[in-house]
Amino acid sequence: MFSFFRKKPAETQPQTDVPASQAEAPALATDRVLAADSAPAEPVVAPAEVTAAVAERAVAQPQDKPKLSWAERLKAGLAKTRDKLGKSLASVFGGGKIDEDLYEELETVLLTADMGVEATTFLLDDVRERVSLKGLKDAQELKGALKDSLNDLIGPLEIPLDVSGHKPFILMVAGVNGAGKTTSIGKLAKYFQSQGKSVLLAAGDTFRAAAREQLVVWGERNGVQVIAQESGDAAAVAFDAVNAAKARGVDVIIVDTAGRLPTQLHLMDEIKKVKRVVQKAEPSGPHEILLVLDANTGQNAVSQVKAFDDALGLTGLVLTKLDGTAKGGVIAAIAKQRPIPLRFIGVGEGIDDLRPFGAREYIDALFD
C-alpha cells in the first residue's frame, strides 16, 4: 500500500493538530464522520479486519530519503520506459542515413513503447514531413524531429487543472479497481492544501470499507475534512459532502468512488447516479471528472478512457504508476484516440510524486 497511508514507527509520526485521543485511535469508524474539525457524536468501533487494514495503511509521510527535485523524480520514475524506448532508439538514431529501413525500425520501437497504431502512424508521417522540410539526412538528426512531433501530439493534453472558478470546486474521481484513486486523492488533497486551499474529501468508495477508513484516518492526521458513512450509497455520501462543503466554505471537494470495470454496467449506472446527485446538490458541478489510470495497463488505458468518457463525460485524466512500467508511451495513444487533458502524472508512492503533467519535461525525461 501507498507509503503515506502506511503506519510508521512512533518516532517518525508526523505532528498534526488532531487531538491525541483521535490520533491514537484511528480505527474508529463513525456513522458519519466529520473528521478533523468536529468530533463524531457516537463513534462505533470498526470491525477487526478494518482496524487491521487501517493500522497497516494509516498515515506517515515524512520521508527519510534525500529530497530529489521533481525533474529528478520524473526522470527516475520514467527509467523503465526510457530504458526500453531509449535503448531501441539509440540504435535507430545511431548513425547512417535516413531510409525506409530506418523508418521501419522506428515504427517498431514506437509500437513496443505502447504508443498504439494510430499515434505511431501519426508520428511517423509527421517525422517524415519534418525530415523532408528541413532536408535532414543524418539519422542522428531524427531524434530532435521525433521529440518535436511527440510534443505536437501530446502537448495539447497539458492543460493544468484550475480550481479557482468555483467554490466549492467539486472534483469527482473514477477508475477501475486498484488504479490508484484513493492514494491519488491523498496526494491531490496535499497538493491543493499547499496552494492554500481548504479541502474536503467524500469517502464515496462504499464497496471497500478499508478504502473509506483509509481516507478517514488520513484526513484526521492531515487536517483534511472527510465525510464518510458506514453504510449507504456513494451518491448519498457525495450529496452530504457537497452540502457540507458549501456550508463550511470549503475551496475544493474531492469525491472518491469505488473501483469498477466499464463492463460492469450496473456499477457504471451507479457512478452516473453519483454525478447526477452531485448536480442536485450543486447544479454547476461536478466541475471536474477525473479518470485515474494505471500506466501498467498500457493500451487498455485507452479503452478505459473511452468507456468512462462515454459514460460520464470526463474532463481530466490522472496517469499513475509511470514508475513501475515501460509503457509510458500510452500518453501518445490517449492523445491520438481520445485527447482528454492529462492533469496529473504519478511517478512514485511518495506524497509529492503526483504532479501536473508537463509535455516537454516528460519528453525530455523520456529521451535524455
Ligand SMILES: Nc1nc2c(ncn2[C@@H]2O[C@H](COP(=O)(O)OP(=O)(O)OP(=O)(O)O)[C@@H](O)[C@H]2O)c(=O)[nH]1
Ligand atoms: N509505484 C506507484 N504506486 C502507486 C502509484 N499510485 C498509486 N500506487 C499504488 O497503487 C496501489 C493501489 O492504490 P489505491 O489508491 O488503493 O487504488 P484504488 O484505485 O483506490 O483502489 P480500489 O479502491 O480498490 O479501486 C497502492 O498500493 C498504491 O500505493 C504511483 O504513482 N506509483
